[in-house]
Amino acid sequence: MAVSSGKVYFIKSYANLSKYLDIYGNNQVANGRNVITWTNVSTAMTQRWKLKNSNTNTKILSNYKPAFSLDHWIGSTNFGKCDMYEDKPINDSDQLITLAPYIESQNLYKIKLVSNSKLLTASTNNGDVMFWLAENSQTNQVWKFEEYVESPFNLLDASSTVTTNKYTKEYFSSTPGTIAITSKRVITPPSVVNNEKKISNMSLPFAQTSTEIKSVNFNYGSSCKAFAMAALLTFYSKKLISPHWFTQFGWVPPSCNNSYVTSAVTYGGLGAFKLVSLNTGKTTLAELKTKIDAGIPVLLRFEVSNSDTDQHWVVVYGYKNTGTSKSDFLVVDSANTTKSPTPNYGKYFNLDESSSWSFPGKSYTIEESYYMTAN
Known part of the structure; x- marks a missing residue:
């Protein structure tokens, strides 16, 4: 069997099949970032690779960020190391490779640079810098291409409040592709219960403070708006939505807008929902109360007085008492x-x-x- 440009692969060192080709860091890909080996991590998007075209004069691209290719570093420090760099014609001499068959029936190949015939060579230890070296007779220059097959993905139901044991790192960091829903939540004004008026079935967002979540991308620790937007999408779509799915696996800045919302969940082939401004300046408690009375949760930003840098985003879903003080509002x-x-x-x-x-x-x-409203 031969590898194909239409498939995604783990690439494992034949010298030690527990070593997977990876990129240094937690799902971070950038020009000059070192390529390493590492043990298999289920949430490591950087351990999945694909060929740009055929087996000869091709490039090995990150399946996670296919604009980047395996590269031959020509800098003064660590000359000849394997790094990642943008896939551009100007970089062809450092990126074009041929897969030289070792035992092709087992998908075992040597990865050879076209420009100088150097071979990608696994380092002795996981995490160490790897180099393109002259051919030797050792298996540290042999790589096994093992096809990666995405497991069937099942969206978690959020018609009622999602139980906390469903908030797993694996679900958060999955790659389900386009989320297509067939029904939307029917908005119903809430009733007063025990002196509280709360919109029913408002599930919690994923936690930006979670060590596991931040291990997927450390920038998530500063992504409160994206996490709050995902909570709104969860409510309206009746499916547990991860912000990871619509942030391109990275940080959504405070200025993120409707393009993130409308690309996250579809209904009838189009973006299902959009954000509408309630107040572009200073939101009043009366405005919040009116929306809650109608059964509509509100995405809200607050900030430290006299500061526009210390800020946080939440979703308001209820209030208690008369709704006339900030402490009355539930988020x-x-x-x-x-x-x-x-x-x-x-x-x-x-x-x-x-x-x-x-x-x-x-x-x-x-x-x-x-x-949020229907798009």
């Missing part, structure tokens, strides 16, 4: 404890509690707000 928050073990799910707070957790001892103001 789902992507922040949770930072003490080990850190849970993968967020927390139910009121606004004062959320602010005190994020910015202890500081006063805060509520700022702009959005709600």
